[in-house]
Amino acid sequence: MISWMQRHKKWLVITIWISTIAFVGAGFVGWGSYDYGSKGGAVAVVGDREVSVDEYQREYSSLYDQYAKIFGEQFNQEMADKLNLRQVAYNMAIQKNLILSFADELGLAVTDEEVAKELVKIPGFIKDGKFDKDTYIKVLNQNRTNPTKFEASLKRDLLLQKVEKIFSIEAQKNEIENLNKLLFSEDDINIEILSLDDVNIEITDEKIKNYWEANKDNYKSQPAVKLEIDEIALTTNTFSDDEISSHYNKFKTDFIKEDGKLKTLDEAKEDVVTALNEKATKRVALKKYLKLKKDEEKFEQTLEMVEANLPYGEENNAEILNAVPGDVLKPFIYNGKYLIVKVVNKVPPKTLSFEDAKDMAKVDYEKVTRGIELEKLATSKLKDFEGTHVGFVSRNSFNKIEGLNANDALTFLNKLFSTTEKVGKITLADKIVLYRINDSKLASYDETKDEAVKSTMDKLLNQELMNNLVKNLENRYEVQSSINFEE
Template identity: 35%
Template structure:
């Protein structure tokens, strides 16, 4: 996903208004901040437009949440850094700044009235269909964002929306004719779908052992840690209903369902209670930490665990991995309690002997052997297209065709790759499956009303993408970028 975002980043900048609306509507949980300096400082200047720390943080949190939702528990600060999320955010804001400079030249502005109407129209800031100032202020408070900063971000987004409406034009007849020529092509093919299940490979113990010997470094025991853990329970903390509801209203934007809709107090009550207990129990956990440090308390348990074990939280593992033997780590939440951890010993990975690694090596060897056998079958089919087992109807980009044994999603992927290939005969990879095909006939289909609409929409989309790419290229040469911080 990140690769797609980086490749298409130049197109995404002009839709930032939509992203901001989605961000607010989803009741963003406050994950991810990337601090470079004081909150009011500028981290860069593009032409006459400054990129502020607040705007960077807002956009960073927005994208962080987007990835966290799509990747679930597999996304954290370390993953964000690995994906170069700060650089992706900065590049997006630079391109937005290019457009804001152009809007300034054209004299495009967003009035206070237009801004107020945009904010008031957001359903997340409404109660009973009307704007509720208290909800708006609660949102700003929960995000640690000033009204001035948020409204400045929103004003920029509305300015870009105005600019793009002014300068974007739809396709002209000639462009639609060229697109029609591409979309009207229909191919009839013969094809065979192959997958690893289509080849049989028997386990060869000698071959598996040889494979293990060549890849020993891949078969190591996990890093393990001998830990002293002092648990601080929070289950005895029981606020009354009024106090719990007050806590909920203060943090209501943090409680959303899978679709990003804010949950009611009753629906979120169990999570609210847990969060309240964790917050209220922090002081007791810190006192336990001090007592353990001074030797006045003993650990609740001593255990050796593999790195990343779900017995401890991701946040705690992140800390443990940065500490050496003898380190004492301040309390971190694990479920509904706190854990204060002392690292007694770090047990480094070592290469497994063959008996220990045999099952893992056998699985990897089998996968490799099946790939090799599958590739041989594919090569034989490519040499003999008459052996392809299935024949399709006429296929085109405008039709939704399922090509057995592929499912609909795989069929659509195949069609997209087929119509961007120059090969009459070829191989198309679909995850673990391979489709060997040969085009046996081709024709131009007569257009109907649906095809005409599809042609116009496609031509408009291609023109818009090309226009935005070329526009940003021109603007990048016109407006210099000055960075005031490192690391972006």
């Protein structure tokens, strides 16, 4: 995945909008401590430029956030370590500073006015349609930085853009026309679609158990947490009209109707009483919390819950998961009661027994075994394959491939037009398509597609140019590193 990202990203398209939005949206991601040497917080020196710890961490945070968006909830620090994101972030910081050193040599610079013009465009700092200084400071504080550091980072990004513009090239008209014809070329094909249903396999308990034995590390219980819990039901006190009126007037904005308008006192009365009872109950809960924390009283119940099934709301669940065994959390409301929770222990995943894992192992065994048998069937059929004649197809002919849904058809066609083999097989999620290319022809030139073709070609050309520039600069400027990733 890392190599894919490196190959497919245009070097300096980690400029203002990608890096800044990632910064404002993701916050800071740390990874423990390193010995950064004696360079005052520098992880490396490139030419005459120091690569600061902050700059290195910013690259890591941005990269971490990109992967988190790709992999979702399954992405964590352990996965980041396996993907070696620290070194990838470090390499990116070094390569950017090679380009910045070259900018220095060229005499390029970024003025404070240019920085200011970019600052006022960043959505995270906009309030009521315009740049807001207080919001700006608040967002930076939340991300553990300050205007000086952030604007220096923005200035580096702008300088990177200036270098990119110098080396920016555009595809020529004849190149665009030829690529236009090539990209939308057509192949005359025969195909045969094989699916998992075309193979028969024998499924026995013995075979499932053998599969489980070989893959038992894939079948683990979910991580759980052992909790002690005490519940305090909300009080049902009666409050005077003055108490209700006083609370309503003090917290009017808490009582809003669905249409966005404030409720009147009469409309909000029931909600106000509930709020007053919550306030009264909280005082009781806090007193009990202190006694439980000091072990002067015992919790009412003990239970063990799978971490993913914690029901207490995103914020409370996160607090429980981030707690250290022995922590007693402050009271919070859940299902009309105040709860006081003590985290007793974290229960790590354990390998499931065969009986507990049998159903899952059976599904996996069947899928894997059918896949293997399907591959064998496809290989044997390919020798004297005839198939069904489809006719000429292009990358967009997904509606001409009967037996495949639109997504599978598009995947097949993209792979077909990337292959160099006249006869072969293309594997999809649960199918294999045998194909024979009978004839090929370039598409007729379609001027309406020039813009898309030009955009693709310009990106490829500029990416290759910048990659070559970086390789040249690696020999031009000395790099002194303070980090050894092999330790």
